[in-house]
Amino acid sequence: MSTALGHDGVDADEQIRAILQDPVKRGFVVIAGAGSGKTTSLVRALRHIGRQEGAALLGQRRQVACITYTNAAVEEITRRVDADPLFHVSTIHSFLWRLAQPFQGMIRTWVREDITRVIDERGADDAAKYVEELKRVDDPSLRFTYQAARNYGTGALGHHEVLRMVPEMIMRHERLATIVAQSFPYVLVDESQDTDSRVVEALRSVENRERGRFCVGFFGDPMQRIYLQGTGLVTGDGTWAVIRKRQNWRCPEQVLNVINRIRSQSPHDGDLQQVLGGDEVRQSHPGYADLFVLPYQREDDTQLDQVRDRLAVRQGDVWWSRGREGEHLKILVLEHRLAALRLGFGDLDRAFRQAKGKSGGRLKDDYTEGAHWSLTPVLDRLIPLVEAVEAGHGVNALAMLRGFSPRLRDFTEGEAPVQVLSELKADTDTLVELLARTSEKPVAEVLCHAVRSGIIRRDRRMKPHLPDNGGFSLPERALEEEGPEPEEETAHLPEESKRERQKSLANVMRSYLACPAGQLRAYHDYLRGRSPYGTQHGVKGAEFERVLVLLEDDRSNWNKYSYEKLLGLRESSKSDRQNLEQDKEDTQERTRKLFYVACSRATRSLAVVLFTKDPDTALRRLRESDGPFPAGSIHGIEDLVTHQV
Numbered sequence: 001m002s003t004a005l006g007h008d009g010v011d012a013d014e015q016i017r018a019i020l021q022d023p024v025k026r027g028f029v030v031i032a033g034a035g036s037g038k039t040t041s042l043v044r045a046l047r048h049i050g051r052q053e054g055a056a057l058l059g060q061r062r063q064v065a066c067i068t069y070t071n072a073a074v075e076e077i078t079r080r081v082d083a084d085p086l087f088h089v090s091t092i093h094s095f096l097w098r099l100a101q102p103f104q105g106m107i108r109t110w111v112r113e114d115i116t117r118v119i120d121e122r123g124a125d126d127a128a129k130y131v132e133e134l135k136r137v138d139d140p141s142l143r144f145t146y147q148a149a150r151n152y153g154t155g156a157l158g159h160h161e162v163l164r165m166v167p168e169m170i171m172r173h174e175r176l177a178t179i180v181a182q183s184f185p186y187v188l189v190d191e192s193q194d195t196d197s198r199v200v201e202a203l204r205s206v207e208n209r210e211r212g213r214f215c216v217g218f219f220g221d222p223m224q225r226i227y228l229q230g231t232g233l234v235t236g237d238g239t240w241a242v243i244r245k246r247q248n249w250r251c252p253e254q255v256l257n258v259i260n261r262i263r264s265q266s267p268h269d270g271d272l273q274q275v276l277g278g279d280e281v282r283q284s285h286p287g288y289a290d291l292f293v294l295p296y297q298r299e300d301d302t303q304l305d306q307v308r309d310r311l312a313v314r315q316g317d318v319w320w321s322r323g324r325e326g327e328h329l330k331i332l333v334l335e336h337r338l339a340a341l342r343l344g345f346g347d348l349d350r351a352f353r354q355a356k357g358k359s360g361g362r363l364k365d366d367y368t369e370g371a372h373w374s375l376t377p378v379l380d381r382l383i384p385l386v387e388a389v390e391a392g393h394g395v396n397a398l399a400m401l402r403g404f405s406p407r408l409r410d411f412t413e414g415e416a417p418v419q420v421l422s423e424l425k426a427d428t429d430t431l432v433e434l435l436a437r438t439s440e441k442p443v444a445e446v447l448c449h450a451v452r453s454g455i456i457r458r459d460r461r462m463k464p465h466l467p468d469n470g471g472f473s474l475p476e477r478a479l480e481e482e483g484p485e486p487e488e489e490t491a492h493l494p495e496e497s498k499r500e501r502q503k504s505l506a507n508v509m510r511s512y513l514a515c516p517a518g519q520l521r522a523y524h525d526y527l528r529g530r531s532p533y534g535t536q537h538g539v540k541g542a543e544f545e546r547v548l549v550l551l552e553d554d555r556s557n558w559n560k561y562s563y564e565k566l567l568g569l570r571e572s573s574k575s576d577r578q579n580l581e582q583d584k585e586d587t588q589e590r591t592r593k594l595f596y597v598a599c600s601r602a603t604r605s606l607a608v609v610l611f612t613k614d615p616d617t618a619l620r621r622l623r624e625s626d627g628p629f630p631a632g633s634i635h636g637i638e639d640l641v642t643h644q645v
Helices: 012-021 038-059 071-080 092-100 104-122 124-137 159-172 174-183 197-209 253-264 279-283 302-315 336-343 346-353 358-369 376-390 394-404 406-411 418-434 443-452 486-490 495-514 518-527 574-581 587-599 615-624 637-642
Strands: 028-032 064-068 087-091 186-189 215-220 241-245 288-295 329-333 533-535 544-551 602-612
Touching: 012 028, 012 038, 012 215, 012 241, 028 038, 038 064, 038 071, 038 186, 038 215, 064 071, 064 092, 071 087, 087 092, 092 159, 092 174, 104 124, 104 159, 159 174, 159 197, 174 197, 186 197, 197 215, 253 288, 253 587, 253 602, 288 302, 288 615, 288 637, 302 544, 302 602, 302 637, 329 336, 336 346, 336 518, 336 533, 346 358, 346 495, 346 518, 358 495, 376 394, 376 418, 376 443, 376 518, 394 406, 394 418, 406 418, 418 443, 443 495, 544 587, 587 602, 602 615
Parallel strands: 028 215, 028 241, 064 087, 064 186, 186 215, 288 602, 329 533, 329 544, 544 602
Antiparallel strands: none
């Protein structure tokens, strides 16, 4: 049985069960710190509903909704509830669209109003285009769908539109709120601190209108709100229950002390100070937590190796110095760019980071996730093919080629001629050379070779950027293209925005195609978690035995975060003071939450390295302050020098 104690000493899961069993349904909030087993409590709540009411609800054709933040979380929760059809587990956007999709008339009204609003904002310049859109929207045969990007003319609503539209519809139409409660009498929201405030408000309005018949539960932690669009601490009214999970099952004592100090300095901590978990955690090793204050050096990271060697010796733990594959150690940086510089794909990173305009943000996000259309042929096809050949797995390599090579398209039912296979093998061997880890060949040459030889098809969107590059001519078989026409992706944009997007994309593609191909291998390793580096944002929900957190304000391009401000080493800005006066989140609070998330990943040993231009002053002030680390755990450069192996 869990002993995850709540605010009053009663098991938190028991409190949740009591709420779910009450015949008069009400809202509740679970505040669960890092390592407290939040998702476990959510899954237990789902299973409890299933045991108590599952058969009855399914008989009434009703479900229990579980909304979470990512597709990975959807898969994890679905697995843990054995894919029971009682539970509708989905991302926020998918859940919202499921609610709205049947109400095409409501959607049409909202879209019409949205287009009218845009016309009023933009003025006469783009009016003609949007008037034409209005005509198409008014066509009763047009059915609206949920797509990756908005195109009202074809009935496509994008992520942003769904997130705006559906909460408005729920709060505007009482009938829709009633249907939500009837279809999903229970709605449990995972990672509620990152949920859009409009969605939270819409669900609260359903609970208010359907009080006693509808139960909504928010599971989250305001201290782990690290995405700016998230709502943070969710509150109800006097009828709602607030349950706090205080025990930490992940971090050893020394690490727990650090994250509790970080948390205690926040006005948004949710009144939560954590304690060690059960007897196993209390009786285990107290762990390690150290802060190193070192001089800032732009390009030289030898000090990191010295820190790792120091930790390996002092803790008697060789993995601090040998854990280079991301399996035993995680090094957390503030932004992807800092990992790219250290791992050797800085040119590739700069190519995509130069994207500008409104579309630039989406392009950068796609790059960060390895999902941009120009990257996926290399990341998802060519590099796995090369890795199979390098590992001597010829059968696997041939199976991959059968899956995507247009050259083998006509031989899916039978064996390809020996000559074709022999030529394809030779072309694949050339690809292996072009995509070697040390390759300085431009990406353009890799793609041209892969297309010319029929290993992959060319994406239509690459035509404006790679029609005939690197001296290769493209034969007919290489023109079997995939992907949408370039014009389709910008059809809904006004001409000025379209030109801006095309110019920005052209600049990115020019730089990307000129990058050394070997950098794509380092980037691929990074995306697949094969390197020790990760971002402080990207590891939320994960845990590692050894965590090394790098604080390097002077090397970062992000002004939304400042560790030196957080630690009292740099003055707050005027805008920070104004935000604080207006009870808005300032730089320090954003940084504090990110610091909490990063440090709370450690299950055995935590080390933080602060790079600063004035290490002597920083060291003295940090040792004198009442900060997260006690004075005895704060080290300077002299500690590395005197403890070199």
